[in-house]
Amino acid sequence: MATDRINGSFLTAEEERKQSLKRAGELKQRIADYLAARDSIPCGREWADRIDAHKSKLLQLLGGTEDDWRNWRWQMKNRITEVELLARFVGLARQTIRDIERVSRQYRWAISPYYAAVMAAGGVGGPIWRQAVPSAAEITDSHGSFDPMAERLTAPAPGITRRYPDRLIINVTNQCAMYCRHCQRRRNIGEIDRHQPRRVLEAALDYIRANPEIRDVLITGGDALLLSDATLDWLLGELHRIEHVEIKRLGTRTPVTLPQRITPELCAILDKYPPIYINSQFNHPLEVTPEAAAACSQLVKAGAVLGNQAVLLKGVNNDPHVMKKLNHELLRVRVRPYYLFHAKAVRGTSHFITSVDEGLAIMEKLRGYTSGLAVPTYIINAPGGYGKTPVLPPYVLEHSPDKLILRTWENRIIPYPNG
Numbered sequence: 001m002a003t004d005r006i007n008g009s010f011l012t013a014e015e016e017r018k019q020s021l022k023r024a025g026e027l028k029q030r031i032a033d034y035l036a037a038r039d040s041i042p043c044g045r046e047w048a049d050r051i052d053a054h055k056s057k058l059l060q061l062l063g064g065t066e067d068d069w070r071n072w073r074w075q076m077k078n079r080i081t082e083v084e085l086l087a088r089f090v091g092l093a094r095q096t097i098r099d100i101e102r103v104s105r106q107y108r109w110a111i112s113p114y115y116a117a118v119m120a121a122g123g124v125g126g127p128i129w130r131q132a133v134p135s136a137a138e139i140t141d142s143h144g145s146f147d148p149m150a151e152r153l154t155a156p157a158p159g160i161t162r163r164y165p166d167r168l169i170i171n172v173t174n175q176c177a178m179y180c181r182h183c184q185r186r187r188n189i190g191e192i193d194r195h196q197p198r199r200v201l202e203a204a205l206d207y208i209r210a211n212p213e214i215r216d217v218l219i220t221g222g223d224a225l226l227l228s229d230a231t232l233d234w235l236l237g238e239l240h241r242i243e244h245v246e247i248k249r250l251g252t253r254t255p256v257t258l259p260q261r262i263t264p265e266l267c268a269i270l271d272k273y274p275p276i277y278i279n280s281q282f283n284h285p286l287e288v289t290p291e292a293a294a295a296c297s298q299l300v301k302a303g304a305v306l307g308n309q310a311v312l313l314k315g316v317n318n319d320p321h322v323m324k325k326l327n328h329e330l331l332r333v334r335v336r337p338y339y340l341f342h343a344k345a346v347r348g349t350s351h352f353i354t355s356v357d358e359g360l361a362i363m364e365k366l367r368g369y370t371s372g373l374a375v376p377t378y379i380i381n382a383p384g385g386y387g388k389t390p391v392l393p394p395y396v397l398e399h400s401p402d403k404l405i406l407r408t409w410e411n412r413i414i415p416y417p418n419g
């Protein structure tokens with residue numbers, strides 16, 4: 001008789017198999033709700049044909065060719081910034097047109113044709129639309145401040161934000177391929193696109209050279225990959241030569257909003273200065289299109305390590321199933337979910353802000369239910385620029401010098417010795 005000691009009892013092989021099958025049945029139940037929801041969640045891979053149909057229509061409206069579409073400079077030049085064009089593309093109610101016009105007097109907007117095609121597939125008012133098109137809620141919002149992170153008070157040198165002991169941000173541009181309606185730095189998004197002048201970047205580099213504890217430099221903006229190839233080559237090269245800079249990071253939404261930017265020429269530059277970590281911001285599975293996948297694949301081949309920093313946004317991704325599908329789609333294209341940010345109280349964005357409970361409920365439905373690789377860290381940025389603070393559903397219910405009470409992902413309560 002095959003026996004093993006489990007919880008003090010002896011089981012036959014047959015009994016073991018029976019228990020295992022029972023457990024497998026339970027686990028199957030745990031995923032049933034997701035499987036029922038999954039296929040009706042829009043997804044860039046599954047909806048590629050629909051996106052293509054909108055692309056054809058937009059190319060016709062803009063008088064562009066397939067070659068134009070693949071050219072990121074053409075995409076940038078042809079960003080949609082006029083409500084008339086948007087209305088001709090998707091058809092808009094008179095009131096919506098008036099709202100967009102009203103908001104655009106105060107806040108700028110621009111959408112790359114590529115992202116507009118993805119957006120049209122998701123529909124007017126859909127999850128991509130909310131991220132890209134101005135809403136009247138932006139100007140009626142009286143909550144929040146323009147700089148809740150007090151970035152102006154954490155700038156020890158021009159172009160630099162330093163909030164941590166060993167790493168900092170260089171802010172290289174205010175330009176983006178699409179101006180997110182939930183942008184936390186909308187105060188920097190003026191009427192004109194402006195890259196930092198070379199002397200500001202030089203001053204930032206001088207600061208890094210003079211502070212040998214800085215081992216991690218994050219280039220961001222705006223969108224770091226909207227710099228020219230020549231400027232990126234120069235800046236990455238300068239950082240590469242600083243011995244104490246161990247890793248370079250780029251913050252960019254171009255894989256989401258302008259995947260055409262990821263050219264062989266750009267990849268050849270990135271390949272010269274390892275190690276490079278690139279964090280993007282995919283917020284919805286519809287954004288993970290074949291074009292986005294191709295861009296990620298090229299970046300990976302150039303040696304970059306890819307991560308995602310999603311933002312929890314009401315009406316976009318504040319749903320456990322949507323978030324799970326997003327993270328699964330990202331892992332398929334070799335992007336590791338890194339952070340899920342709780343939306344900050346930035347003026348003009350409060351219509352996006354969820355409760356922290358909603359974020360916790362999403363995290364609760366990820367851990368254990370899916371690959372650990374698909375579980376980002378949920379982060380609240382401490383007001384005042386005091387740093388990213390992780391928040392987690394409670395898995396340690398009690399904690400004393402000799403004992404912990406743990407709660408498993410399935411809500412089993414388990415005492416555990418503290419050492």
Ligand SMILES: *Cc1c(COP(=O)(O)O)cnc(C)c1O
Nearest residue numbers: 161162163164167168169218388
């Ligand atoms: C987010 C951020 C970083 C990077 O933080 P990690 O947790 O290391 O990803 C660095 N500096 C500033 C100012 C930041 O806001």
